[in-house]
Amino acid sequence: MLKIMDVHKSFGPTEVLKGVSINVEKGDVITILGPSGSGKTTLLRCINFLEQADRGTMEFDGERLQLNAVKKKDKIRLRKKTAFVFQNYNLFRNKTALENVMEGLIIGRKMPKAEAISIGTQALDKVGLQARYNAYPHELSGGQQQRVGIARAIATQPEVILFDEPTSALDPEWIGEVLSVMRTLAQEGMTMLIVTHEMTFARQVASRVLLMDEGVIVEENTPELFFGAPQKERTRQFLKTLQ
Protein backbone atom coordinates (compact mmCIF):
# COMPACT_ATOMS: atom_id res chain seq x y z
CA MET A 1 0.00 0.00 0.00
CA LEU A 2 2.73 2.46 1.02
CA LYS A 3 6.36 2.03 0.21
CA ILE A 4 9.13 4.49 0.89
CA MET A 5 12.52 3.87 -0.58
CA ASP A 6 15.96 5.30 0.14
CA VAL A 7 14.76 8.42 1.96
CA HIS A 8 17.47 10.95 2.78
CA LYS A 9 17.08 14.16 4.76
CA SER A 10 19.64 16.62 6.10
CA PHE A 11 19.25 19.68 8.29
CA GLY A 12 22.19 21.87 7.31
CA PRO A 13 25.32 19.73 7.50
CA THR A 14 23.64 17.01 9.58
CA GLU A 15 22.31 14.04 7.66
CA VAL A 16 19.40 12.81 9.78
CA LEU A 17 17.99 10.17 7.41
CA LYS A 18 20.59 8.19 5.48
CA GLY A 19 18.56 6.02 3.13
CA VAL A 20 15.50 4.65 4.91
CA SER A 21 13.12 2.19 3.24
CA ILE A 22 9.88 0.82 4.67
CA ASN A 23 7.16 -1.27 3.08
CA VAL A 24 3.75 -0.88 4.69
CA GLU A 25 0.97 -3.35 3.86
CA LYS A 26 -2.67 -2.75 4.65
CA GLY A 27 -3.38 -3.64 8.29
CA ASP A 28 0.29 -3.46 9.35
CA VAL A 29 1.05 -2.07 12.79
CA ILE A 30 4.69 -1.07 12.58
CA THR A 31 6.43 0.29 15.64
CA ILE A 32 9.59 2.30 15.17
CA LEU A 33 11.92 2.18 18.15
CA GLY A 34 15.27 3.82 18.63
CA PRO A 35 17.30 6.23 20.71
CA SER A 36 16.47 9.90 20.80
CA GLY A 37 17.86 11.79 17.81
CA SER A 38 17.96 8.76 15.51
CA GLY A 39 15.57 10.34 12.97
CA LYS A 40 12.26 8.66 13.83
CA THR A 41 10.15 11.84 13.96
CA THR A 42 11.81 13.23 10.83
CA LEU A 43 10.93 10.04 8.99
CA LEU A 44 7.22 10.31 9.89
CA ARG A 45 7.25 14.00 8.98
CA CYS A 46 8.75 13.22 5.55
CA ILE A 47 6.03 10.63 4.90
CA ASN A 48 3.35 13.23 5.73
CA PHE A 49 5.19 16.04 3.83
CA LEU A 50 5.57 18.10 6.98
CA GLU A 51 9.24 17.95 5.94
CA GLN A 52 10.52 17.61 2.42
CA ALA A 53 12.97 14.76 1.93
CA ASP A 54 16.13 15.52 -0.06
CA ARG A 55 16.02 12.22 -1.89
CA GLY A 56 13.89 9.09 -2.01
CA THR A 57 10.81 7.60 -3.58
CA MET A 58 7.29 7.00 -2.31
CA GLU A 59 4.78 4.60 -3.75
CA PHE A 60 1.27 5.06 -2.41
CA ASP A 61 -1.53 2.89 -3.83
CA GLY A 62 0.57 2.26 -6.92
CA GLU A 63 1.36 5.93 -7.55
CA ARG A 64 5.09 6.64 -7.59
CA LEU A 65 6.67 9.97 -6.63
CA GLN A 66 10.12 11.42 -6.12
CA LEU A 67 9.99 12.86 -2.60
CA ASN A 68 12.20 15.86 -3.35
CA ALA A 69 9.93 17.07 -6.13
CA VAL A 70 6.31 16.58 -5.09
CA LYS A 71 3.98 19.28 -6.38
CA LYS A 72 1.94 21.23 -3.83
CA LYS A 73 -1.37 19.90 -5.14
CA ASP A 74 -0.08 16.31 -4.94
CA LYS A 75 1.09 16.90 -1.36
CA ILE A 76 -2.37 18.13 -0.40
CA ARG A 77 -4.01 15.17 -2.09
CA LEU A 78 -1.62 12.55 -0.68
CA ARG A 79 -1.66 14.05 2.80
CA LYS A 80 -5.36 13.10 2.95
CA LYS A 81 -4.38 9.44 2.82
CA THR A 82 -2.50 9.76 6.13
CA ALA A 83 -3.24 11.33 9.50
CA PHE A 84 -0.71 12.45 12.09
CA VAL A 85 -1.02 12.07 15.86
CA PHE A 86 1.42 14.43 17.57
CA GLN A 87 3.31 13.99 20.81
CA ASN A 88 1.84 17.22 22.19
CA TYR A 89 -1.65 16.67 20.73
CA ASN A 90 -1.59 19.95 18.70
CA LEU A 91 -5.19 20.83 19.55
CA PHE A 92 -6.67 24.29 19.02
CA ARG A 93 -6.92 25.72 22.56
CA ASN A 94 -9.98 27.85 21.73
CA LYS A 95 -11.99 25.02 20.18
CA THR A 96 -13.96 22.26 21.88
CA ALA A 97 -13.12 18.58 21.47
CA LEU A 98 -15.77 18.22 18.78
CA GLU A 99 -14.72 21.43 16.97
CA ASN A 100 -11.12 20.18 16.97
CA VAL A 101 -12.21 16.96 15.29
CA MET A 102 -14.54 18.77 12.85
CA GLU A 103 -11.96 21.35 11.75
CA GLY A 104 -10.09 19.08 9.33
CA LEU A 105 -13.35 17.71 7.94
CA ILE A 106 -14.82 21.14 7.19
CA ILE A 107 -11.66 22.95 6.10
CA GLY A 108 -9.61 20.06 4.65
CA ARG A 109 -12.39 17.89 3.24
CA LYS A 110 -14.97 20.61 2.57
CA MET A 111 -17.56 18.51 4.39
CA PRO A 112 -20.96 20.05 5.21
CA LYS A 113 -21.22 20.98 8.90
CA ALA A 114 -24.01 18.52 9.75
CA GLU A 115 -22.01 15.63 8.33
CA ALA A 116 -18.85 16.80 10.15
CA ILE A 117 -20.81 16.84 13.43
CA SER A 118 -22.06 13.32 12.81
CA ILE A 119 -18.62 11.91 11.92
CA GLY A 120 -16.90 13.96 14.65
CA THR A 121 -19.20 12.68 17.39
CA GLN A 122 -18.77 9.10 16.17
CA ALA A 123 -14.99 9.48 16.29
CA LEU A 124 -15.13 10.89 19.82
CA ASP A 125 -17.45 8.06 20.87
CA LYS A 126 -14.95 5.59 19.50
CA VAL A 127 -12.16 6.94 21.74
CA GLY A 128 -14.48 6.95 24.77
CA LEU A 129 -15.15 10.71 24.91
CA GLN A 130 -18.92 10.67 24.36
CA ALA A 131 -19.42 12.79 27.47
CA ARG A 132 -16.87 15.46 26.51
CA TYR A 133 -17.83 16.77 23.05
CA ASN A 134 -18.03 20.35 24.28
CA ALA A 135 -15.03 20.38 26.60
CA TYR A 136 -12.09 22.66 25.81
CA PRO A 137 -8.57 21.20 25.89
CA HIS A 138 -7.77 22.85 29.25
CA GLU A 139 -10.77 21.04 30.74
CA LEU A 140 -9.43 17.66 29.64
CA SER A 141 -6.66 15.47 31.05
CA GLY A 142 -3.59 14.80 28.92
CA GLY A 143 -4.94 11.36 28.11
CA GLN A 144 -8.28 12.79 27.03
CA GLN A 145 -6.56 15.45 24.90
CA GLN A 146 -4.52 12.79 23.13
CA ARG A 147 -7.69 10.76 22.58
CA VAL A 148 -9.16 13.85 20.87
CA GLY A 149 -5.98 13.86 18.75
CA ILE A 150 -6.65 10.23 17.79
CA ALA A 151 -10.36 10.95 17.13
CA ARG A 152 -9.30 13.79 14.82
CA ALA A 153 -7.06 11.34 12.95
CA ILE A 154 -9.64 8.56 12.54
CA ALA A 155 -12.43 10.99 11.55
CA THR A 156 -10.66 11.70 8.28
CA GLN A 157 -10.66 7.97 7.45
CA PRO A 158 -6.99 7.83 6.50
CA GLU A 159 -5.32 4.81 4.97
CA VAL A 160 -2.46 5.08 7.47
CA ILE A 161 -2.18 6.81 10.84
CA LEU A 162 1.27 8.09 11.78
CA PHE A 163 1.77 8.29 15.55
CA ASP A 164 4.73 10.34 16.78
CA GLU A 165 5.44 9.27 20.38
CA PRO A 166 1.76 9.61 21.28
CA THR A 167 2.24 8.84 24.97
CA SER A 168 5.58 10.43 25.78
CA ALA A 169 4.14 13.78 26.92
CA LEU A 170 1.61 12.08 29.21
CA ASP A 171 1.69 11.56 32.95
CA PRO A 172 2.01 7.82 33.61
CA GLU A 173 -1.59 7.58 34.80
CA TRP A 174 -2.95 8.52 31.35
CA ILE A 175 -0.71 6.34 29.16
CA GLY A 176 -2.78 3.17 29.50
CA GLU A 177 -6.02 4.65 28.18
CA VAL A 178 -4.31 6.04 25.07
CA LEU A 179 -2.53 2.74 24.36
CA SER A 180 -5.81 0.95 24.85
CA VAL A 181 -7.49 3.07 22.14
CA MET A 182 -4.53 2.37 19.83
CA ARG A 183 -4.74 -1.34 20.58
CA THR A 184 -8.42 -1.37 19.60
CA LEU A 185 -7.65 0.43 16.32
CA ALA A 186 -4.93 -2.12 15.59
CA GLN A 187 -7.30 -5.01 16.26
CA GLU A 188 -9.81 -3.46 13.86
CA GLY A 189 -7.23 -3.54 11.09
CA MET A 190 -6.18 0.12 10.99
CA THR A 191 -2.78 0.54 9.33
CA MET A 192 -0.47 2.30 11.76
CA LEU A 193 3.12 3.50 11.87
CA ILE A 194 4.02 4.25 15.48
CA VAL A 195 7.12 5.87 16.91
CA THR A 196 7.11 4.85 20.54
CA HIS A 197 9.13 3.96 23.62
CA GLU A 198 6.38 1.66 24.91
CA MET A 199 8.08 -1.72 24.61
CA THR A 200 5.24 -3.80 26.04
CA PHE A 201 2.86 -2.24 23.52
CA ALA A 202 5.32 -2.88 20.67
CA ARG A 203 5.76 -6.46 21.77
CA GLN A 204 2.06 -7.18 22.10
CA VAL A 205 0.47 -5.14 19.32
CA ALA A 206 2.99 -4.63 16.50
CA SER A 207 3.04 -6.79 13.42
CA ARG A 208 6.62 -5.61 12.82
CA VAL A 209 9.20 -3.80 14.91
CA LEU A 210 11.90 -1.55 13.46
CA LEU A 211 14.96 -0.22 15.22
CA MET A 212 16.31 3.08 13.92
CA ASP A 213 19.72 4.38 14.85
CA GLU A 214 21.71 7.25 13.38
CA GLY A 215 19.40 7.66 10.40
CA VAL A 216 19.21 4.07 9.26
CA ILE A 217 16.99 1.09 10.01
CA VAL A 218 19.21 -1.31 11.89
CA GLU A 219 16.78 -4.18 12.26
CA GLU A 220 13.28 -5.02 11.09
CA ASN A 221 11.73 -8.07 12.64
CA THR A 222 8.63 -9.69 14.09
CA PRO A 223 8.06 -8.67 17.72
CA GLU A 224 8.80 -12.22 18.85
CA LEU A 225 12.23 -12.27 17.21
CA PHE A 226 13.02 -8.60 17.79
CA PHE A 227 12.62 -8.94 21.54
CA GLY A 228 13.34 -12.66 21.87
CA ALA A 229 16.17 -13.33 19.42
CA PRO A 230 17.37 -10.09 17.80
CA GLN A 231 19.60 -10.47 14.73
CA LYS A 232 21.84 -7.47 15.27
CA GLU A 233 24.28 -6.60 18.01
CA ARG A 234 22.98 -2.99 17.95
CA THR A 235 19.48 -4.27 18.76
CA ARG A 236 20.78 -6.33 21.68
CA GLN A 237 22.60 -3.24 22.99
CA PHE A 238 19.47 -1.12 22.62
CA LEU A 239 17.33 -3.66 24.45
CA LYS A 240 19.91 -3.85 27.22
CA THR A 241 19.69 -0.10 27.83
CA LEU A 242 15.98 -0.57 28.60
CA GLN A 243 16.51 -3.11 31.35
Ligand code: ADP
Ligand atom coordinates in the same frame (compact mmCIF):
# COMPACT_ATOMS: atom_id res chain seq x y z
P1 ADP B 1 14.01 11.18 16.99
O1 ADP B 1 12.56 11.32 16.65
O2 ADP B 1 14.57 9.82 16.70
O3 ADP B 1 14.32 11.62 18.40
P2 ADP B 1 14.37 13.42 15.22
O4 ADP B 1 13.90 13.01 13.89
O5 ADP B 1 13.45 14.25 16.06
O6 ADP B 1 14.84 12.14 16.05
O7 ADP B 1 15.73 14.24 15.11
C1 ADP B 1 16.88 13.71 14.49
C2 ADP B 1 17.95 14.79 14.43
O8 ADP B 1 17.54 15.82 13.56
C3 ADP B 1 18.22 15.46 15.78
O9 ADP B 1 19.59 15.64 15.89
C4 ADP B 1 17.51 16.77 15.67
O10 ADP B 1 18.14 17.75 16.43
C5 ADP B 1 17.59 17.08 14.19
N1 ADP B 1 16.46 17.89 13.71
C6 ADP B 1 15.16 17.49 13.68
N2 ADP B 1 14.37 18.46 13.16
C7 ADP B 1 15.20 19.51 12.86
C8 ADP B 1 15.01 20.80 12.28
N3 ADP B 1 13.80 21.23 11.90
N4 ADP B 1 16.09 21.59 12.12
C9 ADP B 1 17.33 21.16 12.48
N5 ADP B 1 17.57 19.95 13.02
C10 ADP B 1 16.54 19.12 13.20
